Amino acid sequence: xxxxxxxxxxxxxxxxxxxxxxxxxxxxxxxxxxxxxxxxxxxxxxxxxxxxxxxxxxxxxxxxxxxxxxxxxxxxxxxxxxxxxxxxxxxxxxxxxxxxxxxxxxxxxxxxxxxxxxxxxxxxxxxxxxxxxxxxxxxxxxxxxxxxxxxxxxxxxxxxxxxxxxxxxxxxxxxxxxxxxxxxxxxxxxxxxxxxxxxxxxxxxxxxxxxxxxxxxxxxxxxxxxxxxxxxxxxxxxxxxxxxxxxxxxxxxxxxxxxxxxxxxx
Amino acid sequence: xxxxxxxxxxxxxxxxxxxxxxxxxxxxxxxxxxxxxxxxxxxxxxxxxxxxxxxxxxxxxxxxxxxxxxxxxxxxxxxxxxxxxxxxxxxxxxxxxxxxxxxxxxxxxxxxxxxxxxxxxxxxxxxxxxxxxxxxxxxxxxxxxxxxxxxxxxxxxxxxxxxxxxxxxxxxxxxxxxxxxxxxxxxxxxxxxxxxxxxxxxxxxxxxxxxxxxxxxxxxxxxxxxxxxxxxxxxxxxxxxxxxxxxxxxxxxxxxxxxxxxxxxxxxxxxxxxxxxxxxxxxxxxxxxxxxxxxxxxxxxxxxxxxxxxxxxxxxxxxxxxxxxxxxxxxxxxxxxxxxxxxxxxxxxxxxxxxxx
Numbered sequence: 213x214x215x216x217x218x219x220x221x222x223x224x225x226x227x228x229x230x231x232x233x234x235x236x237x238x239x240x241x242x243x244x245x246x247x248x249x250x251x252x253x254x255x256x257x258x259x260x261x262x263x264x265x266x267x268x269x270x271x272x273x274x275x276x277x278x279x280x281x282x283x284x285x286x287x288x289x290x291x292x293x294x295x296x297x298x299x300x301x302x303x304x305x306x307x308x309x310x311x312x313x314x315x316x317x318x319x320x321x322x323x324x325x326x327x328x329x330x331x332x333x334x335x336x337x338x339x340x341x342x343x344x345x346x347x348x349x350x351x352x353x354x355x356x357x358x359x360x361x362x363x364x365x366x367x368x369x370x371x372x373x374x375x376x377x378x379x380x381x382x383x384x385x386x387x388x389x390x391x392x393x394x395x396x397x398x399x400x401x402x403x404x405x406x407x408x409x410x411x412x413x414x415x416x417x418x419x420x421x422x423x424x425x426x427x428x429x430x431x432x433x434x435x436x437x438x439x440x441x442x443x444x445x446x447x448x449x450x451x452x453x454x455x456x457x458x459x460x461x462x463x464x465x466x467x468x469x470x471x472x473x474x475x476x477x478x
Numbered sequence: 479x480x481x482x483x484x485x486x487x488x489x490x491x492x493x494x495x496x497x498x499x500x501x502x503x504x505x506x507x508x509x510x511x512x513x514x515x516x517x518x519x520x521x522x523x524x525x526x527x528x529x530x531x532x533x534x535x536x537x538x539x540x541x542x543x544x545x546x547x548x549x550x551x552x553x554x555x556x557x558x559x560x561x562x563x564x565x566x567x568x569x570x571x572x573x574x575x576x577x578x579x580x581x582x583x584x585x586x587x588x589x590x591x592x593x594x595x596x597x598x599x600x601x602x603x604x605x606x607x608x609x610x611x612x613x614x615x616x617x618x619x620x621x622x623x624x625x626x627x628x629x630x631x632x633x634x635x636x637x638x639x640x641x642x643x644x645x646x647x648x649x650x651x652x653x654x655x656x657x658x659x660x661x662x663x664x665x666x667x668x669x670x671x672x673x674x675x676x677x678x679x680x681x682x683x684x685x686x687x688x689x690x691x692x693x694x695x696x697x698x699x700x701x702x703x704x705x706x707x708x709x710x711x712x713x714x715x716x717x718x719x720x721x722x723x724x725x726x727x728x729x730x731x732x733x734x735x736x737x738x739x740x741x742x743x744x745x746x747x748x749x750x751x752x753x754x755x756x757x758x759x760x761x762x763x764x765x766x767x768x769x770x771x772x773x774x775x776x777x778x779x780x781x782x783x784x785x786x787x788x789x790x791x792x793x794x795x796x797x798x799x800x801x802x803x804x805x806x807x808x809x810x811x812x813x814x815x816x817x818x819x820x821x822x823x824x825x826x827x828x829x830x831x832x833x834x835x
Contacts, residue, residue, distance in 0.1 A: 257740075285690040
């Protein structure tokens with residue numbers, strides 16, 4: 213089996229509500245795939261299923277051919293699939309360096325190796341000046357970057373980013389775009405990105421996957437999706453009329469999207 | 479790259495060295511003064527320091543409240559006594575003791591290690607299922623564990639002499655035994671916190687979902703810490719038992735749990751320096767209040783009974799700490815290692831903005 217993250221026929225029900233209905237998605241190690249759709253369409257639920265935080269009612273998740281559907285999040289991470297959170301989750305009492313280092317330690321690497329990896333990533337993303345700053349003291353945009361670095365430090369093969377540009381201003385969003393673009397080739401790590409910033413998504417992603425009310429309504433390149441009448445009606449329409457507004461104001465990240473954060477589990 | 483990492487190490491060690499010096503000086507002054515009462519108070523303080531550091535290793539790093547650890551102290555005390563009481567004395571102090579155990583007599587150090595190992599083994603066995611719990615459930619479960627340990631210690635007459643006093647222990651622990659072990663455990667607790675295991679544990683405390691999402695086995699990390707901390711608490715029990723030399727199961731129950739938790743919470747469970755300062759301050763407060771309580775009740779200047787005033791005032795102190803500074807006196811950055819966190823972050827974000835502009 214080729215090296216792919218593959219979800220097949222995922223069905224997820226929440227107390228009578230079908231949040232995901234027969235969703236299939238695949239992600240290669242050198243790809244950037246965008247997962248878009250209106251609020252409540254099941255994007256975060258799909259990420260939670262892929263990362264093991266939710267167990268689907270039907271369907272399977274495979275990493276490089278191995279069925280990981282029943283694995284807890286920790287084991288899925290060890291198999292090379294790591295996710296970030298819609299609301300950034302850093303280790304607040306620890307420094308930026310320690311946060312990134314913990315990514316490598318979480319993957320089971322030795323302390324010295326983890327130190328090297330953390331230093332390299334911090335240098336590569338040019339945040340040396342934040343190295344010893346407590347992660348609680350960072351700006352929102354900085355926290356997002358640190359969360360991504362922490363994930364990359366695990367050496368993951370597939371990285372799921374849940375709204376990485378939410379809460380960033382245009383400058384920061386542009387900066388993030390540049391850094392994300394290079395991740396697949398530099399790290400051999402495929403990206404699945406949820407975001408409402410269509411400007412970012414359209415420029416960044418090789419392929420797009422569009423969800424609406426738990427169903428896949430379209431898949432294809434940015435141009436194909438933009439030209440797809442179903443997608444325009446269900447999702448892009450409102451933004452298309454708003455035009456540049458949507459791109460210029462990514463911070464208008466929907467409050468309703470919060471209803472799909474990770475189900476609290478211990 | 480070499481320079482900054484060395485600087486971090488140096489800066490991180492500074493608080494540890496500072497606290498060792500402070501406690502070393504206290505021990506030297508106590509020795510020079512040579513007052514028996516002070517000697518006794520300080521010896522118990524150093525033993526409590528070991529106990530509270532043991533608790534801190536688990537509770538401070540994992541963020542899980544534990545009431546069970548005084549139970550491990552009790553197991554360490556009774557188990558070490560079982561190995562160290564001279565064979566001749568055992569016939570008197572534990573007449574119903576199993577023959578297999580009646581012939582054992584060890585020196586203090588091996589007996590202490592055996593006691594600590596038994597406490598750790600017990601924690602390892604009961605801890606594995608418990609470490610899956612979080613928050614309220616884990617706190618209540620640990621409390622139930624303390625009750626179970628207490629009931630067993632007070633009912634298993636063959637090896638504990640039941641609720642009656644166990645006697646016949648030789649006095650091995652003196653001020654400097656306690657000081658030496660306390661300073662060793664200070665270093666151990668500090669290194670533990672900075673170790674990979676300690677970091678993973680602190681990560682799970684800060685955000686358990688994020689810790690799992692990067693592959694950390696939270697249950698395993700908690701379980702290892704629980705076992706190691708039970709070992710340290712068992713050691714403190716052995717040291718205490720061989721200082722007091724005769725005691726009852728009640729010594730390892732509510733009163734001691736309350737004192738130990740107050741020390742940890744007042745000082746700051748997330749830092750080793752905070753923990754040590756908490757032990758020092760609560761000892762001073764307790765002993766000061768007790769002296770006042772005694773002189774009040776003897777002189778009768780107050781128109782009411784003052785018995786129990788110490789405990790009430792300590793409880794009020796604890797409530798005030800929880801209300802106004804719940805993270806303890808020394809919260810997350812070790813005393814003496816304060817970074818100019820906020821300033822640095824603001825500087826850089828401004829620098830970044832100007833660079834981009």
